Amino acid sequence: MKITKGTIIRTLMLVVVILNMALKQAGKDVLNVSESEIGELIENLISLAIVLVGFWxxxxxxxxxxxxxxFLKDLKESEE
Incomplete structure (x- = not known):
């Protein structure tokens, strides 16, 4: 079962809304984050993870x- 990008973004937006509600209740500043900003952050994190895994x-x-x-080097040298 594949989780879609939209599902991840909507879940993170829910977390942001809950944090905003908690901050409002505590009298603190509210987070101003749009859905597109969260989507961009997720894409950047996925890209970074792919680069790091590929490098590793x-x-x-x-x-x-x-x-x-x-071992591979030895095999190649013995074939020559």
């Missing part, structure tokens, strides 16, 4: 990944 997956940081790279 395509570079050898863990010890096992470094060992696998060395």
């Amino acid at each position: 997956k395509n570079n050898s940081f863990s010890e096992k990944a470094k060992q696998a790279d060395a």
Whole structure:
């Protein structure tokens, strides 16, 4: 089951409304955030997550990944 972007935005807007109500009750300033701003924030966070995952997956940081790279290098050298 896939959660749509609209569902996420509407859920976050509900959280913003609840926060605004709580802030009003406490006599504090209200948050002025539009649905498009939340949508843009979500898109930016997803983009950042994709970049970080792609970078992590395509570079050898863990010890096992470094060992696998060395093994692959040895295989290529033995074929030549």
